[in-house]
Amino acid sequence: MEHIDSPVLKIDDLSVSYGGDKYSIRNVSAGIARNKITAIMGPSGCGKSTLLRAVNRMHELYPNTHNKGAVYLGDENIYKLNPIQLRRKIGMVFQRPNPFPTMSIYDNVIAGFNLNGIKLKRPEKDEIVERSLREVGLWDEVKDALHNRGTFLSGGQQQRLCIARALAYTPEIILLDEPTSALDPIATAKIEDLLVKLKKDFTIVLVTHNMSQAARISDYSMFMYLGELVEYGKTKQMFTMPKDNRTEEYLTGKIG
Ligand SMILES: Nc1ncnc2c1ncn2[C@@H]1O[C@H](COP(=O)(O)OP(=O)(O)OP(=O)(O)O)[C@@H](O)[C@H]1O
Numbered sequence: 001m002e003h004i005d006s007p008v009l010k011i012d013d014l015s016v017s018y019g020g021d022k023y024s025i026r027n028v029s030a031g032i033a034r035n036k037i038t039a040i041m042g043p044s045g046c047g048k049s050t051l052l053r054a055v056n057r058m059h060e061l062y063p064n065t066h067n068k069g070a071v072y073l074g075d076e077n078i079y080k081l082n083p084i085q086l087r088r089k090i091g092m093v094f095q096r097p098n099p100f101p102t103m104s105i106y107d108n109v110i111a112g113f114n115l116n117g118i119k120l121k122r123p124e125k126d127e128i129v130e131r132s133l134r135e136v137g138l139w140d141e142v143k144d145a146l147h148n149r150g151t152f153l154s155g156g157q158q159q160r161l162c163i164a165r166a167l168a169y170t171p172e173i174i175l176l177d178e179p180t181s182a183l184d185p186i187a188t189a190k191i192e193d194l195l196v197k198l199k200k201d202f203t204i205v206l207v208t209h210n211m212s213q214a215a216r217i218s219d220y221s222m223f224m225y226l227g228e229l230v231e232y233g234k235t236k237q238m239f240t241m242p243k244d245n246r247t248e249e250y251l252t253g254k255i256g
Contacts, residue, residue, distance in 0.1 A: 002233045007031030010072040019064035037204045039218035043256030046224040048207040056090040091166030095178040097158035099150030106146040132164040156187025173203045223247045
């Protein structure tokens with residue numbers, strides 16, 4: 001397994017169950033490299049989303065979950081933090097662009113603050129909205145329509161809006177669960193370019209089914225299989241010289 005010096009996040013022997021003694025991921029340990037893109041790959045049901053959710057405690061939104069092990073953000077075990085505070089530091093973007101349908105573009109960007117009862121003055125809100133929309137390359141496209149609903153945007157624009165919503169909190173880490181699987185190739189390419197740009201300021205962890213996407217944009221890759229982290233290393237190395245048989249079989253299309 002890849003050793004990461006001074007990781008921003010350290011996953012330590014983590015197992016997660018949605019109920020009973022069946023664990024959907026088992027004994028996962030890995031450091032996540034700061035200001036890099038880490039891809040999580042593997043066949044359907046291998047536990048990619050579960051691992052991603054466990055890193056900002058979104059899995060706890062399902063009933064009966066429990067976990068063993070720990071995840072450290074700096075020196076703090078995230079399971080000892082307040083989940084709302086934690087999700088300000090580790091944001092999440094989902095597969096389907098999900099702007100709040102009744103809210104304007106402007107309100108979508110600052111939704112996290114409003115929903116959590118954080119009061120901001122108008123100039124602060126304006127500043128956060130403009131900064132976040134600029135960061136995702138959407139400002140020029142929407143600056144004259146900020147008070148229109150976000151759902152009028154194209155799928156790719158909506159997904160960039162959802163990334164802007166995550167960035168509004170200036171998190172340390174952004175988790176993305178198959179963020180381009182509902183998008184066409186042009187919108188996908190824009191999101192991929194955006195993620196490569198964003199890694200200068202943020203650490204990115206990306207679940208993807210799309211091996212060529214992982215190869216194109218990630219620095220490190222994890223290969224998961226049946227709930228286990230089978231291989232973790234530099235993406236180039238994993239794609240050219242996988243160490244585990246199962247990784248090779250997945251990359252060559254024999255499993256998954
Ligand atoms: N809310 C849930 N309740 C119970 N079991 C779940 C839940 N979510 C996932 N699981 C189970 O956990 C295991 C891992 O699922 P997970 O969604 O993490 O895999 P995945 O690799 O992300 O799959 P996919 O690529 O299909 O999204 C599967 O066996 C799945 O059935």
